Amino acid sequence: MKKEVRAEIIAIGDELLYGQIQDTNSHWISQELTQIGVRVVRRTTVGDNQEAILSAFALAEKNADIILMTGGLGPTQDDLTKQLLATYFDCTLELVPEALDAVRVFFERRGRELTETNKLQAHLPTKCTYVPNEVGTAPGMWFEEKGCVWMSMPGVPHEMRKLMTDFVLPKLKSLYDLPVIYHQLIRTVGIGESWLSDLIKDWEDALPENVKLAYLPSLGEVKLRLTAFADDMGAASGAVARQLDLLKPMIEKYIYAYGNIPMHEAIGSLLNEKNQKVAFAESCSGGYIAHLVTSVAGASAYFQGGIIPYHNTYKQTLLGVSDDTLSSHGAVSEQTVIEMAKGVREKFQTDYGVASSGIAGPSGGTADKPVGTVWIACSYQGGVDTKLLQLTQDRSINIHLTAISALNLLRTCILRETS
């Protein structure tokens, strides 16, 4: 058995302790370290306070091999991390020309002048290895001191993630002899966690010792993670593959993707593969479905466009929903959403037209159509599928679940119509 490699995560910032910002960084870092076989043994959050930060360093050093820090790197006076790292490692801050150039380029690209304060960001502890931050102005700093490796990263999530992905994770893999762990994510939609677990209970109970199953439920979907531990990657991935072969037949129709592929990306690949196009008519989802689909690079290959007829007038003028339908059935009805789906499909001359209409809430509900009542439809050459959703009292949850359900309805239509 290999020696366990232990990591601590330190998040720095008063705004975290005041509860003004949710620390999503430590959670994300925990996931990434776990993925590569590093054991996270503690996470600590401290404020912008010298004593607290220094004692966090000292505690971490006693407890872990790897210490990852986020936050406290801004150019302003309340940010202390960089200075305290210099103090802790008994060195000074010096200008790193490379870092200065990077900051200058960053601002030039934005047509802005470099200020004195900006320049301070290029002064780094002499004992650190400068790690360029391509998407921000605060550099990453890597130390190998006091028998540990230390990495200081900005608290801005996308900057931290890029530094982790491009530099830290590969570097840790090369530095340590990490246990071989193979993960396979299986993404399901349209079935709840407990039903899923009932469905696969016997299989789960029969899993071999070195293969573990985790349920990762999130809004509107449940991910299953199979993790195998072995001496080499071939054995680990093989062990997972064997279990997957047994699992698939039981839940095939709920599986929309494997690995790190969200629903809207899976839909894109499916449309690309079938060489088909889609358009959206979004009332209650208000553009969220189009946003999800266009967040994927290359979406223009299959997404033609969308219409958001938020006010009913435009369900008629832009999508051709009939006066009669709206007056007799209302905007939140199967008939209306069918005409919206057909309308947008014609307008954009696509293979599929997907529509949503519902009461997102928190107000606007009635006795027969309470908040959370949502109709979705998918129109295609051969006809139209519809679905009635009874969702929650929460507006943002309803918008999110409407999008996932509409995309899943589209997915099932594509698979059926092209099979």
Added chain:
Amino acid sequence: MKKEVRAEIIAIGDELLYGQIQDTNSHWISQELTQIGVRVVRRTTVGDNQEAILSAFALAEKNADIILMTGGLGPTQDDLTKQLLATYFDCTLELVPEALDAVRVFFERRGRELTETNKLQAHLPTKCTYVPNEVGTAPGMWFEEKGCVWMSMPGVPHEMRKLMTDFVLPKLKSLYDLPVIYHQLIRTVGIGESWLSDLIKDWEDALPENVKLAYLPSLGEVKLRLTAFADDMGAASGAVARQLDLLKPMIEKYIYAYGNIPMHEAIGSLLNEKNQKVAFAESCSGGYIAHLVTSVAGASAYFQGGIIPYHNTYKQTLLGVSDDTLSSHGAVSEQTVIEMAKGVREKFQTDYGVASSGIAGPSGGTADKPVGTVWIACSYQGGVDTKLLQLTQDRSINIHLTAISALNLLRTCILRETS
């Protein structure tokens, strides 16, 4: 000046360190404690591990007056908190009849039999005060030991929140003479952190002892947080108000809201106040602006709808962008985005029409129009404002920044046109 009351929050559970569950509890508790004037000095997350939990207790005891714990209270073997509290306070676990009744009732209500394992949940450290958990089976435990108050709560968020709200927060208010802390958030857009800090440096340096400033930058905006400590709320809010009066004139045009109000919500309030309406024509932002605006309850009062002409054809057919404009200037041009903004404003008969067209990336860039080149426009009765953005290589960041910039362009137009 009152004595500062310090708190530590300890979250317990392997699932947190493995990143399987995001710890939302510590964040929520931080907010609640800050609200009542308790200073959160550290948050620690440890696994289901005896040594780690006991050392977390010892560290917290040295550092804080109040120690709040969540998690590790399940009936299963891997949950250690209760046993370790007994160990730490040198007492034993004994059956608390009251607690047993509560667990029995909990299961009866759900028509389930009480198992031996369930019964274990009624065994509590003899030195604790039993705090009933009305929404779950793991009781709360309150200790006043070793010069601190300690509260252990289940990790299930709604159970923890009920115990905090019904018992812990009132209890702390009655136990301590808490200082008054007043926070004021000032939200700015259109200026970077370092420019802002240069602009207000003299004011910042002259802040009185009891007023602190923090910069909270996030993608596309910078929040300033003023925090005042005083003996009563009047003095605290007054101290902040005095500083705000000095600050405002320096940065007025960048301030879009105060407090917990995101840009898209501020825009909504502004439109409501002016009784005006808006529509969006989104190419590169792909529906994200409409999504942000419709994520606010009541958006239908000022948001009429939107068009997402992702394929150029529909910039012509749906928005009336001229053939000539597209062929001579291209889709990503000032002329095109002007015609899009005018077109969508006419289509939806609104006071304002806002449009975006750009190269979100990662591909599609050219020498004269690299990835991150985005044109935005806002059309209104009197004319049209436009802006050229030079953004990043990252698609999602470009989409986000396009939305914030477009909404800020709309904001400035509204303020000017209605002044």
